[in-house]
Every structure is written in C-alpha cells, then in structure tokens.
Amino acid sequence: MKVKVEGLGFSYNGKRVLEDLDLPVCEGEFLGVVGPNGSGKTTLLKNIGGVLEPDEGMVYLDEKEIHRIPIKEIATKVAALQQETTVGFDFTVREVVEMGRFPHLDRFERHSDGDLRAVERAIEVTDLEDFTDRYVNKLSGGEKQRVFLALALAQEPDLLLLDEPTASLDINYQIKIMETVRSLQSEGLTVIAAIHDLNLAAQYTDRVALLNNGKVEVIGKPRKVLTKENIARVFGVEVEVENSEVKGCIHVFPRTGSLNSGR
Amino acid sequence: MNRAKPKVTFFVLFVLLAFALLAGVAIGPVRIPFGKSLLILTNELPWLNFSGLPDNFQTIIFELRLPRVLTGLLVGSSLALSGTVMQGIFRNPLATPYILGVASGGSAGAATVVVLGFTSNFALPIGALIGALTAVTVVYRISWSRGSSSSYTLILAGVALSSLFSAVTTALIFIAGPYEQHRVLFWMMGGLWRSSWPLFKILLPIVTLGTGIILAWSRDLNALALGESAAAHLGVRPETVKKTLLGLATTITAVSVAAAGSIGFVGLVIPHIMRMILGPDHRILLPAAALGGGVFLIYTDVMAKTIMQPVEMPVGVITAFFGAPFFLYLLRKKIVGGRMR
Numbered sequence: 001m002k003v004k005v006e007g008l009g010f011s012y013n014g015k016r017v018l019e020d021l022d023l024p025v026c027e028g029e030f031l032g033v034v035g036p037n038g039s040g041k042t043t044l045l046k047n048i049g050g051v052l053e054p055d056e057g058m059v060y061l062d063e064k065e066i067h068r069i070p071i072k073e074i075a076t077k078v079a080a081l082q083q084e085t086t087v088g089f090d091f092t093v094r095e096v097v098e099m100g101r102f103p104h105l106d107r108f109e110r111h112s113d114g115d116l117r118a119v120e121r122a123i124e125v126t127d128l129e130d131f132t133d134r135y136v137n138k139l140s141g142g143e144k145q146r147v148f149l150a151l152a153l154a155q156e157p158d159l160l161l162l163d164e165p166t167a168s169l170d171i172n173y174q175i176k177i178m179e180t181v182r183s184l185q186s187e188g189l190t191v192i193a194a195i196h197d198l199n200l201a202a203q204y205t206d207r208v209a210l211l212n213n214g215k216v217e218v219i220g221k222p223r224k225v226l227t228k229e230n231i232a233r234v235f236g237v238e239v240e241v242e243n244s245e246v247k248g249c250i251h252v253f254p255r256t257g258s259l260n261s262g263r
Numbered sequence: 264m265n266r267a268k269p270k271v272t273f274f275v276l277f278v279l280l281a282f283a284l285l286a287g288v289a290i291g292p293v294r295i296p297f298g299k300s301l302l303i304l305t306n307e308l309p310w311l312n313f314s315g316l317p318d319n320f321q322t323i324i325f326e327l328r329l330p331r332v333l334t335g336l337l338v339g340s341s342l343a344l345s346g347t348v349m350q351g352i353f354r355n356p357l358a359t360p361y362i363l364g365v366a367s368g369g370s371a372g373a374a375t376v377v378v379l380g381f382t383s384n385f386a387l388p389i390g391a392l393i394g395a396l397t398a399v400t401v402v403y404r405i406s407w408s409r410g411s412s413s414s415y416t417l418i419l420a421g422v423a424l425s426s427l428f429s430a431v432t433t434a435l436i437f438i439a440g441p442y443e444q445h446r447v448l449f450w451m452m453g454g455l456w457r458s459s460w461p462l463f464k465i466l467l468p469i470v471t472l473g474t475g476i477i478l479a480w481s482r483d484l485n486a487l488a489l490g491e492s493a494a495a496h497l498g499v500r501p502e503t504v505k506k507t508l509l510g511l512a513t514t515i516t517a518v519s520v521a522a523a524g525s526i527g528f529v530g531l532v533i534p535h536i537m538r539m540i541l542g543p544d545h546r547i548l549l550p551a552a553a554l555g556g557g558v559f560l561i562y563t564d565v566m567a568k569t570i571m572q573p574v575e576m577p578v579g580v581i582t583a584f585f586g587a588p589f590f591l592y593l594l595r596k597k598i599v600g601g602r603m604r
Contacts, residue, residue, distance in 0.1 A: 046492070049495075049496055051496060070498075072498035074498065079496060080496040082493060085489055086489075086490060089538065091485075092542075095485075102485075102497045102499070107479055107482070161496075
C-alpha cells in the first residue's frame with residue numbers, strides 16, 4: 001500500500017506532538033521510524049492507522065483521504081502490532097487470532113472457509129500451531145507478541161504498522177518477529193515500524209525516517225540517516241558508526257560517558 | 264483449556280428454565296401439584312383443551328405466580344447480562360450492573376416518592392426509574408465531558424454519585440414516619456412481590472429490545488477485551504461501543520431496579536460462573552449469562568417464598584446468601600483471578 005502523509009499536525013491536550021510532518025511511503029517498502037522518546041513515533045503510527053484523527057494535514061492511503069474511508073474498511077487493509085497488548089479475560093490463542101477477521105465480517109456473519117484459511121495461515125506463519133488452545137494471558141512476552149502479530153496478519157493487511165514490537169523481547173524473539181515481518185514484506189506487504197534499536201532498524205529496513213520534535217529530520221537509506229552527526233544532533237549522544245561484517249549492515253554504538261550536556 | 268460445549272450448556276440451561284417456570288408456578292403458600300400446574304399451563308396452548316382443572320388453581324397461577332415468574336426471568340437476565348457487559352467494558356472482575364449508580368439512584372427515587380406520599384401501584388417503580396436514570400445521566404455527563412471518557416473516571420463518578428444518592432436516601436428515611444420508613448426499607452431489600460401483568464408488559468419490550476441489541480454487539484465487546492487501541496485497529500470505535508453498550512445495559516438495569524428493587528449478586532456472580540463454564544467469548548457468554556441469570560432468580564425467588572413460610576424473605580437476601588459464599592469459594596480457588604486480568 002502506498003502511504004502519503006502531508007503537513008500532519010497533532011496535539012494531545014494542547015501539547016504539540018506532530019507539526020507539519022511530511023512522509024511518503026512507497027508500496028512494498030519497509031520503513032523504519034526512529035527518534036528520541038516523545039518525538040511522536042507512536043502518534044504518527046496512530047494517525048496513519050486511522051486510530052487518531054489529525055488536527056491538521058492529511059494522511060492518504062493509496063491516494064485516498066483517510067477520513068473518507070470507514071474505520072472498519074481501514075482495518076481490512078491496515079493492521080498494527082503494539083509494543084504491548086493486554087487481554088482482559090482468558091481468551092485462547094485461536095480466539096484472539098480469529099478476532100483479526102472481525103473487520104471482514106458483518107455483524108451476524110460467521111467465519112467463512114476463507115476467513116478460517118486466513119487464520120490458519122497467520123498461525124502457521126507465526127509458528128503458533130502448538131499454542132492454539134493455550135490462554136494468551138499465560139504465555140511469555142515473546143509468545144504473546146507472536147500471537148498479536150498473528151492477529152494482525154489474520155486481517156490480511158496491505159500495510160502493517162509496528163510500534164516498538166520487539167522492545168521488551170529477548171534477542172531470539174526480536175529476530176523471529178523481524179524475520180517474519182521481512183518475509184511478509186517480500187510478498188508485497190508494506191511495513192512502517194517505530195524502532196528504538198538503531199542497529200535493528202539499520203539491519204531490517206529499506207529506509208529510515210529520523211523524527212525530531214514532531215518532524216521528519218532526515219529520511220533515506222539507513223546508512224545515510226544513521227550517521228554520527230545526525231544521531232548526535234537528534235539524540236544528543238556521541239556514537240561511533242562502523243560498517244558491520246554482516247552483508248553491508250552498519251553498527252551504531254555509544255561512546256561511554258558521551259552524553260551531551262546541552263540537550 | 265477445559266470448557267463446556269456451548270450447545271450442551273444451552274440445552275441444560277433451557278431444561279433448568281423449563282423446570283424453573285414449573286416450580287415457580289407450582290410452589291408457594293398454596294401448593295399446586297406439578298402435574299396439575301403443567302396441565303394448567305399447557306392448557307393455554309390453542310390445540311389443547313383439558314377439562315376439570317380447578318378454577319382457584321388457575322387463578323393463582325395466571326394472576327399471581329406466572330407474572331411473578333416471568334418478571335423474575337426478565338429481571339434476572341437483565342442483571343446478569345448487564346453485569347457481563349460492565350465487566351467486559353471495564354475489564355474489571357468487580358464490575359456490577361450497579362457500578363454507575365443505578366441502584367442507589369433508584370433507591371433515592373423510590374424513597375422520594377414514598378416520603379412525598381404517593382401510594383399508587385406504579386408510583387414506586389416510576390420514582391425508582393427516574394432516580395436511576397438521573398444518577399447514570401449525571402455520571403455520563405461528568406465523564407464524557409470531552410467526547411471521550413476513561414473507565415476510571417466513569418467508575419469513580421459512579422462511586423461518588425452512589426454515595427451521594429445513598430446519603431439522600433438515608434436522610435429521607437430519617438425524616439420519614441414509621442410507615443414510610445418501612446415501605447422504603449422494604450423496597451430497598453429488593454423482591455418480586457410487586458410483579459403484575461401490567462408491570463411485566465412494560466418490562467418485556469424494553470428488556471427484549473435492549474438484550475437484542477447488546478447481543479448484536481458481542482463481537483465488538485470481544486475486540487474491546489484487547490484494549491481500546493487494539494480494538495480501534497480492528498475497526499471498532501471504542502467510544503461508540505462503550506456508549507452504546509453502557510447505555511443499553513444501564514437502561515435494562517434501571518427498569519429491573521424499578522420493577523424489583525436492587526437485587527444483589529445476580530449481576531456479579533452469574534457472569535463469573537458462566538465465563539468459568541464457557542470461556543470469555545461474548546457471543547456465547549452474553550446469551551448464556553442472560554439465561555442463567557433469569558433461571559437463578561426464579562429459583563432463588565421460589566426459595567424466598569418458601570424458606571420462612573408464611574413470611575416471605577426478600578429475594579436479595581437469598582441471592583446474597585448463595586452468591587457471596589460461592590463467590591468467595593471462586594476467589595479462594597483463584598478461579599476468578601485466573602480468568603480475568
């Protein structure tokens with residue numbers, strides 16, 4: 001899905017979070033959104049997903065103004081994985097994944113074979129076959145996150161929004177989630193992901209948008225954006241950026257005792 | 264995961280309901296044999312015509328007991344359904360139908376009517392209804408001041424307004440004469456003794472319509488269990504769901520309170536029991552809770568009528584008497600805690 005954000009402005013209770021933000025996203029790309037805490041990453045994703053309404057500016061999904069698309073229709077095309085989701089009550093893994101079909105169904109419509117196939121596929125892709133009857137609340141953080149990824153995939157979206165999806169996971173689950181997402185991207189899924197870990201962003205994304213104070217400061221190839229100078233300016237941290245031995249990746253690491261006092 | 268099959272559960276509930284209806288019309292100060300009761304009830308069916316059924320039994324069943332049993336069914340199912348909705352929306356195991364002030368508002372309304380000296384049959388229900396609706400309207404207006412509301416604001420506003428209305432009721436009882444005091448206290452205990460066909464006929468369309476719409480929104484309630492933001496990404500508008508379902512749930516609760524006073528524990532315990540048996544999927548849970556609540560209230564009302572004959576106990580005493588220990592047992596076994604988070 002092609003996404004275009006134009007002049008986006010958003011405030012929470014009078015506090016400006018996004019200001020005149022422009023962001024073009026190409027069809028089928030994996031765009032990383034990085035930036036300091038409070039720079040507006042989550043708010044940006046929520047505006048793109050139609051969960052929040054912009055105060056100013058416009059979000060276009062496939063050239064269509066987002067507020068002209070009913071929220072239920074948006075949910076058939078855009079899915080999201082949040083940093084953490086809590087489930088009230090003991091729903092099983094299968095029950096939660098099946099909720100992904102909700103936007104495709106009328107109020108009294110039952111799951112069709114096609115719906116069930118989408119659910120099965122989502123469970124398969126996320127490696128949850130052995131978990132379907134377990135209670136989601138009883139799973140570990142990494143397993144839970146796979147369940148909510150499966151829920152998002154069951155929506156059969158064209159665009160997947162990830163909000164720090166791996167921030168609280170160990171390295172094994174981080175890689176599992178990112179690899180799964182990238183393999184789906186190769187099948188045509190467009191991905192926009194807010195990512196804390198700059199190395200992870202550098203490794204998996206096609207392009208990175210560096211956010212600062214509610215605006216896109218720089219956007220481009222990870223190697224061009226995640227430079228020593230940009231990181232020092234936006235995060236206020238002195239870092240070294242090195243070429244990694246892994247297939248053209250870069251490696252960002254802080255110099256100890258390097259906090260800029262001026263930030 | 265060990266859950267009962269929905270089909271089996273619903274079959275059992277319907278059998279229990281059929282038996283409850285029969286027990287409800289047969290058991291009372293005058294005992295009518297079950298066989299005779301069954302004949303008298305089925306005799307109403309157009310293609311059946313038994314003769315020689317005693318007239319006095321027919322009168323007792325149709326004029327006194329049947330409206331009471333059916334009112335009990337509506338009140339019990341409204342409370343349990345409403346409790347399930349409240350627990351679902353607030354994602355809180357302690358939510359009850361009365362959490363937004365319906366019960367104390369109803370009591371204050373009823374007390375006002377009594378103290379003002381209205382004595383007609385419908386004065387109490389109407390006063391209670393006005394009180395209940397006033398209470399929740401104020402709670403909503405306060406909480407929805409900026410187009411959206413947090414669950415905390417709603418619950419806290421409900422708690423605060425409940426105490427205010429309780430204080431009003433207490434003050435009214437304090438200044439009332441002994442006869443009025445007795446009437447108010449009697450009303451507050453909750454019971455089905457005021458049931459009548461006219462009352463039932465008012466209750467029926469409101470409860471049926473409210474229940475129908477709530478059931479149609481059960482999938483939205485499931486989505487809301489993932490939190491408001493995840494629900495929004497599934498195409499659900501959380502504020503719309505909350506407004507619609509809370510509005511309907513409080514309406515059917517308010518008419519139930521108007522008809523039968525504030526009967527406790529049905530709306531807290533039945534949703535938990537049903538969730539334990541069937542799991543949290545509201546598409547199954549909501550209708551099961553509605554049925555279960557109705558059945559539970561009919562049986563407890565039969566007990567209320569018979570346990571201290573010829574004196575009738577308030578049914579609220581019986582529901583609490585069975586409901587509270589059972590709930591404590593569930594807590595002790597951590598079933599309640601384990602089912603909700």
